[in-house]
Amino acid sequence: MAYVIGLDVGGTKIEGVLARAAYHGSIPKVVRKVRLQTHPSSREKTIGNIVDAVAWLYSYGKENVNGFRLGGIGIGTSGFLRNGRMEMVPNIPALKGVQLRNVLQEQLREKGINSSLHVENDSICFVLAESMWGAARGFKSAIGVIVGTGIGGGLVLDGRVYRGRNGGAGHIGHVTIDPAGPRCGCGQFGHFESWCSGKHIVMRYIAAGGKMRGTGPAAIFAAAEAGRDAVAGRVMVETYEKFGIAIAGLINTFNPEVIVLGGGVSNLPPAFYKRIAAAAGKYAYPALFRGVKIIRNRLGDDAGVLGAASLALNG
Template structure:
């Protein structure tokens, strides 16, 4: 899928951006003011062999290198599902099982048209945080947690007015904090991780296990549709996920002292169906004097946040 949003002015510097997740790979050209000029998206063959997954990345990147504005690109930002290792340029996404220590930066640099342009890697949720702090819902806050709730759960931190990716590029990886030490095993190797309780995948699984008769594709979006229609099992699945996420947010707020939480990703598109119980449960867990007034906001940039944020990482590297 290709989307042309604007042409940009002739002297506007650009960054290229890749947003690699367990469901989709998006690529874009973004101006230094955060304008998304061109966007292309392909599905992620998440369970395929490593080279097949990268072939999809290459396809998305080709849609950029062949664009008439490519010569104005000074750097390439890559936000990938994690964990990532920004120092080594490798990725090991939990939801892309055949990418383990995959040399993503090296492979991107080898693609036709990339040339000597710098390639900057960060976690996809760190990229989302960079985008929402730059152009979205976190603009007014110096200390914020930006969360992606989709196939998995990821997050990025804005502290003292700056995105803080940490030395490896994974800071804020909320989905793999353990909420239940005796909980179900997680593909990351731990047990009882937040991602296994609050992700879209977890919502759909919980609803099925509780007796929901799957409709459509059986995804979290289908559960959301059933919940809007009043299905008590579907509503309970969303409530449980919201409660687990509220615990993770409260723990993070207690640790680093936050002003706001921004919620994005596919599950967040269900709106108040997810955000209302999240706020209600957060009031039960974020009870300290400095955590109880957290603002909970929907992400402003929607599905474009990962691309715009990956570009922000590239511009910040200049």
């Protein structure tokens, strides 16, 4: 039985799994996990940690799995990949301009790892996994929205991944929601990401005079729900509204059956989903909004890495 390695390279961390390949629609069985840090401002350290994660999982398989055979490596990464070249990578700026697949393949070969290597946008990996094994299974048209350090999107339309003219489709985090809004990591203003990503929810809270420190979106949401922090309340009301505008735009443009949320912000309680759905309903065309599911992912933190592993399975 072949094994595959899947990596999810985000703005703060690198998650990796060694999984036993499964076929006929079954989910791969995770054998071992690894987590290393991303260094957004250091190309050498980030690439080094990606290579180290793969090498560690490969060594674990060789040493601990009887009859181990590596069938392939899949890597999902934030940013826009054009012909293998990293472009528009606001959350890992050190990787901009890197021919990531070529660089990684060369360094892995130096470590004696000669397996096939596939690199894809992390949001596409996410929506692939959720479509094959998770919350979007059984739906032909699904949109995955990852809301973490940044915001990314992946599209499965009529059963196929939609990449657009040159692979850039799905960068919904950089759709302008309100041009008078906060500055985005890409340099523009008022993007979905600069309003609603986990990092920017915290930044807006602090900028508005919030007193909690060392906090995250979950604490801000909880304080708003409990009514004990007026600043948190205002920030979350604004977040629901902007999130709803973005979701409505996706519904009006792509007419999906389901929108699946991933990333850290997706772990907020059901009340969060209720509020963003209510906001989306105000802005979406009623006939298109009716019946659309806006739901949490089913695969949790494994969605990205399993989607990356699926690249190795399906090539």
